[in-house]
Amino acid sequence: MSAKEYRTAASAQGGLLTVRGAHGIAFGDRVQIRDHRNRQRNGQVIRAGVDEVLVQVFEGTEDIDLESTWVRFLDQPLEMALSPEILGRIFNGLGEPKDGRPPIVSSLRRSVSAGAINPAARTYPREFIQTGVSTIDGLNSLVRGQKLPIFSASGLPHNRLAAQIVRQAKLVDEESHFSIVFAAMGVSYSDAQFFQEEFASSGVLGNVTMFVNLADDPPVERLALPRVALTAAEYLAFDLDRHVLVVMTDMTNYAEALREVATAKGDVPARKGYPGYLYSDLAEIYERSGRIKDRHGSVTLVPVVSMPSDDITHPIPDLTGYITEGQIVLSRDLHARGIYPPVHISPSLSRLMKDGVGKDFTREDHPRVAAQLYALYARALETRNLASIIGADELSERDRRYLTFADEFDRRFVGQGEDEDRSIVETLNVAWELLSMFPKDALTRVSETDIAKYYHGGGA
């Protein structure tokens, strides 16, 4: 089958182009548009009728002159050319080179909208990844094949944390490196630059594939970008047997682009103007991470989601949380107190931690230490709250101990250097120093054996 070309564009609005008289065009097909100034744009068929076709134009539909625009239907889906050469390269949201170098030449091209992974083909992710960050490793561990977003907000150091994770992530007993897929949607030039310099200075640039759509690049392209990037990630993981860490930033920009197009299409909005299918759309992206039976590689996904007005119940973080396997939540309060990384552990969670830590993976006391720290911190935060109402002087001695614990915990466990790469044992040691502030009887989540082995407090 071959490409067909038409000059019958009937309307162009909000990134959508209607073409009349095009017959037998397949749903989802790739489209090239040449406007009156001979500039090329790209698109995809999102509604295919007998004689009217609706095309989503990735570069937008601004100043398209309908009369003199050529629309070419390529008779193929949106695809990405794949070869090991993609490492070390920079592409745009459609997988076209953005680094001034020639396109990837390969006979292997894959449609970017992969079919859903058969659940029966998956294996459960359970290999602990040491990120060197205590709040993650100790309390919300990341495992290979997990999708674990960073929930952040404007002005918080999510980029620095993401970069630190990329720099430090490793498996405990394996000298294997992650290949990195970096997907940037609507980020500022300086943020993109920050990551590029990070990758360069840590010497991993040759092991990174970047997909970049800047804040002033066409928003509609952001809809294709994560799918293109994940197609590359899956290729690296499941064809080339690599462990791939995908960092996506910022999913909020992605969802906003989706809303823009949905509104133009006249889709029924659900919450805050976002279309009802935002959940399914995000799930199509996030669920592409994982491990697959009999495959060596894996796709681990760390998306950055900024919470509009710091609101975790906003549809974008909310729906993300409903899909991903936990979340690392950054706090403006900790940040204001100068604590880096400002991870607020209470709303943070890793659902896959349960099978990735403990005796065979990290250390036998790890899951119980985590539960104990959480229990104490929850109580400590209540106490801190109480102290702010009635004054610390009114607290009992027992309560004051919790208050000190909260401060020490924030300072020593949460806080660490941006270059500080703590081993899991170091993280657990800090944890036991903090636990040892309490009498043994207050530690009911750890076992008596744990206490005998690791407790070194003075209390009875």
Next chain:
Amino acid sequence: MSEKVKVGRIQEINGPIVTVELAGLRNGEQVRIGEIGLVGEVIALDGPRALVQAYESTEGVRPGEPVRGLGHPLAVELGPGLLGSIFDGVQRPLATIFSQSGDSIPRGLDIPSLDRGKRWAFTPNDALELGTTIAGGSILGTVQETGAIEHRILVPPLLSGELTELAPAGEYALDDAIGRLRTPDGQTHKLFLYHRWPVRTARPYLRRDHAVEPLITGQRILDTFFPLLKGGKAAVPGPFGAGKTVVQQQVARWSNADIVIYVGCGERGNELVDVLETFPELHDPYTGRRMMERTLLVANTSNMPVVAREASIYVGVTLAEYFRDQGYDVVMLADSTSRWAEALREVAGRLGEMPVEEGYPAYLASRLAAFYERAGRVKTLAEKTGSVSLIGAVSPPGGDFSEPVTSHTKEIIQTFWALSKELADARHYPAIDWTSSFSAHVSSAARWWAENIDPAWEAKRAEALKLLARDAELARIVNLVGPEALSSAQRWELEAAALVKEGVLQQSALDAVDTFASPQKQFLLLDLILTIYEKGADLVQIGVPVQELVGLPLLARARRLKQVYGSEQITDLQAFMDEIRAEFDRIRLEYAKFQEHAAT
């Protein structure tokens, strides 16, 4: 199928919604779309046109391609081979598809739900005599499907007549006839080990019975505080990460149902893998058999096509009713009904239907009610007793329980296990909030507990809830005026409430010992902790300083009891009761001596 296949043409493709020109289709009819043969279903008729929703991605399909109407609605295959399997939202066998087609699910597959090659050892029902009239739903014989479950082969519910042939014991494949039946109009029907049933039609039964017996789940906050009866309906609402899936998986693991149907409806792939990988290793505490032998999974994960998600809960509940009709107690878990409702909304939106609240169509509430109505304890057509308990997770946007799906569901169900973000953030698991949860089954459950465990159950339960309510009240006072304002008795109440929370309510699904607690253990733990509370309160009353009680090592031990002693170590728990009594008697005595001393 003998019905004539109708063929038409595609007019338009709009995501999963396809307009076709084909007269004579019926609403709900199954179709095959395009050259590739995607499976779909008719959802609206408009003269010679029909709107069809595809259960698979329509990428690459073109207007002008053919569409075939199959003449029947979405139906499931019911027979041996269901248990231990994983199906997608329209009952395609995912493990088979994986072994035939690899990592992702190819489109347009035509593959039977149940394995046709496998032969099953069939034992005919001795009680049946040839020539007698048998009714739909009668038991023709049995197949020992798994070690745990005897599969009872049923006459299709709507068929009845004279039994003219019944195969002898032997090995049969699903397509081998195992009997014949002549209907009153003289037609002869072959009977097989399996039959089909349309998923959107509830299966018939003789009559509904009252639910009487609690579904024991081994989870204290559920069984002891907010019980569900076999045949009841429950909802588990909660924000993301609060523990809906864990609650449902715990019920799937530890409940005393005969059959468990777990429907992953628009949720994570890895959660189903978790069940698939762990259940074969776990043992059913009641039968000792492997848990997978009584379990069946329906998986339409969040990244799978939305339309099949809408179908998946009907597939699940039809499978549940089928096992009920064999005389089993079935529990079906749907995670999450919100994703099902969203699928409904998405389709309604594409049809241009008028949205009423948050984009949902007006019929949301009635569809939800109709779904839950399929729960119940019944006398089956074969005069056996069976039940379907339905437990649906609800995922309210932003954790807001006033949204449409949660609020409508709340009107329908009898048991409400409300998860709270605050409790989950504090790692109080299960994060079921005792103030907003409820059960309409407490008095029925109380009869069972009184007969089987202890007559004091209802009173103890009430006492614990009262203590928790006092705790909330006192916490408010502390937050206003500080802890110094509390009396000694009130401080002891706070301490005791903390004990109830930690020692009874909190129960880690991840703790090897505490993950399951027998009713006996549940009652004992509650009794022990309330005894500490009462004895302590007595001492505080006579003037023993509360600090002395709060510092007792006994309290730390009481907090750990749940994970130290398993359900089989009842005598150790009973021995602890003696220790409590001895310890408090000792303090009373010491205090009396001390006072005597002070007096002299």
